[in-house]
Amino acid sequence: MEMELQALPQPLLLAFFFLLALKFLLKSRRSDSNLSQVLSPEPPLPPGPWRLPLVGHLHHLVGKPTHCLLGDLAAVHGPVMLLKVGQVDVVVVSSRAAAEAVIKTHDVNCSNRPDVAVARIVAYDCTDIAFSSYGPFWRQMKKVCIVEMLSARRVKSFAAVRERNILDLMTNMPTGSPVNISEKLMTLSSNIITESSVGKKYDGFLPVVREVTKTITGFSIVDSFPSWKFLDVLTGTTSRFWRIRRRLDKIMNEIIKLHQAEKKSNPAEEDLMDVLLRIKEQGDLEIPITFDNIKACILDMFLGGTDTTATTLEWAMSELMRNPEVMKKAQIEVRETLKGKARVEDGDVEKLSYLKMVIKETLRLHTPIPLLPRAAKQSCEVMGFKIPEGSRVVINAWAMGRDPAYWEDPESFWPERFAGSETDYKGTYLEYVPFGSGRRICPGYQFAMATMELALAQMLLCFDWELPGGMRPEELNMEEKFGATASRKLALWLIATPRFPPPA
Numbered sequence: 001m002e003m004e005l006q007a008l009p010q011p012l013l014l015a016f017f018f019l020l021a022l023k024f025l026l027k028s029r030r031s032d033s034n035l036s037q038v039l040s041p042e043p044p045l046p047p048g049p050w051r052l053p054l055v056g057h058l059h060h061l062v063g064k065p066t067h068c069l070l071g072d073l074a075a076v077h078g079p080v081m082l083l084k085v086g087q088v089d090v091v092v093v094s095s096r097a098a099a100e101a102v103i104k105t106h107d108v109n110c111s112n113r114p115d116v117a118v119a120r121i122v123a124y125d126c127t128d129i130a131f132s133s134y135g136p137f138w139r140q141m142k143k144v145c146i147v148e149m150l151s152a153r154r155v156k157s158f159a160a161v162r163e164r165n166i167l168d169l170m171t172n173m174p175t176g177s178p179v180n181i182s183e184k185l186m187t188l189s190s191n192i193i194t195e196s197s198v199g200k201k202y203d204g205f206l207p208v209v210r211e212v213t214k215t216i217t218g219f220s221i222v223d224s225f226p227s228w229k230f231l232d233v234l235t236g237t238t239s240r241f242w243r244i245r246r247r248l249d250k251i252m253n254e255i256i257k258l259h260q261a262e263k264k265s266n267p268a269e270e271d272l273m274d275v276l277l278r279i280k281e282q283g284d285l286e287i288p289i290t291f292d293n294i295k296a297c298i299l300d301m302f303l304g305g306t307d308t309t310a311t312t313l314e315w316a317m318s319e320l321m322r323n324p325e326v327m328k329k330a331q332i333e334v335r336e337t338l339k340g341k342a343r344v345e346d347g348d349v350e351k352l353s354y355l356k357m358v359i360k361e362t363l364r365l366h367t368p369i370p371l372l373p374r375a376a377k378q379s380c381e382v383m384g385f386k387i388p389e390g391s392r393v394v395i396n397a398w399a400m401g402r403d404p405a406y407w408e409d410p411e412s413f414w415p416e417r418f419a420g421s422e423t424d425y426k427g428t429y430l431e432y433v434p435f436g437s438g439r440r441i442c443p444g445y446q447f448a449m450a451t452m453e454l455a456l457a458q459m460l461l462c463f464d465w466e467l468p469g470g471m472r473p474e475e476l477n478m479e480e481k482f483g484a485t486a487s488r489k490l491a492l493w494l495i496a497t498p499r500f501p502p503p504a
């Protein structure tokens, strides 16, 4: 062997050693990677139901509201489940431990929202709060909206707006014949948001905002097949979104112009639009804002606050009608606390502990945003499963709110379960997250609670309520509508009998 090697010409000898070294290197690297795979193997993808070519699991998502279907599937496939919705990976999380991994352990990685066409167009290229990417711009805009409209201090400052609108509802409530309560509550909720964010009602504004809400909370096939551009041409999806955006933009521009023309000298009288315009003009924000950013944030107040608040109130009234003994207890509390007063004020609400539990229980059973939408920036591991990079992560808040592992007799409406409980609205206990949790938590929960508590207390104080046509409580239809907000499928109609002369 030695001879043979010496006999080889010098360059060939060098090449031989080079190849030998290379072979050794590659071998050792291969065995290194085999070793590291054995030591820390890549986690498997989460399980899921059977799927079809092309459409993936889409066929599993028909027939019932999505959160209910996902809850049923999770009962079979587990608390971390992977669905292929068209071309998109969707990871569904349905337990406290799995939600904790997403919201707490991988908080920064999972703090983005899914990329959807409607938000890119209608929410001004995602420059609002709800759809903007996690980062300095999102942080700045969320802080501004909290400080200027949604903080406890600001919410208190809107007491007169709430009281005036609730009083208006009470004095104009038709009595003795069936009234569409769902519609009345939607009007109440949007009037309060309108006055606090843009000051007064503008012709044509609310209908456009309602259309945007429907578009944003609806399902768009285009988002499930992002590489099939022809679907957009066939369905006309983005051109429809652009038509809505142009209508919205026109009316937003008018509102801005009117605010600029009627500048308020007293900051206490400013609405959110006034504040945002002033801040823009002063130019001392870390990231300068544009008119489009202002429009996007104003839109968010409507998208985030209107349907959610109205839906909670409509479900609270539905559950009270289904459970007359709970209604009686809540009415006794309100009427005894108010001691003959006909008008509830912010200060009275603090004493209504049972009414607060009624709202808490409503938010558990009828979580208005049942699926918390997140996106994983990079791949990560949740409960031993790999969450693929770029996948959508959906936390099923509704399913956790009804899971017998966390709640006794979960399907019953039983407000007393919260007596002495530490469960809060800050997402501390992940089996109860009606306002979400973590960095993306709802900034409007104090604003919403103030409206809901006052409105419900006033409704129970002023009127006795009856189902129309002699309907028995157990006959009231409690089905949910399909959509991102879990509202009633059928509007709630009730008959109001005044208990007091309408409050003056």
Ligand code: HEM
Binding pocket: 129, 130, 131, 142, 150, 193, 300, 301, 302, 304, 305, 306, 308, 309, 312, 368, 369, 372, 373, 433, 434, 435, 436, 437, 438, 439, 440, 441, 442, 443, 444, 445, 447, 448
């Ligand atoms: C009962 C009433 C309400 C409910 C149940 C509710 C629920 C939620 C939920 C579940 C989220 C997502 C949280 C997450 O991903 O962790 C959210 C986000 C948001 N909500 Fe609310 N909300 C309500 C009222 C309001 C109100 C009154 C406003 C404003 C006026 C508002 C503005 C927002 C905004 C701007 C976001 C986006 C936050 C972000 O992405 O950082 N919400 N809300």
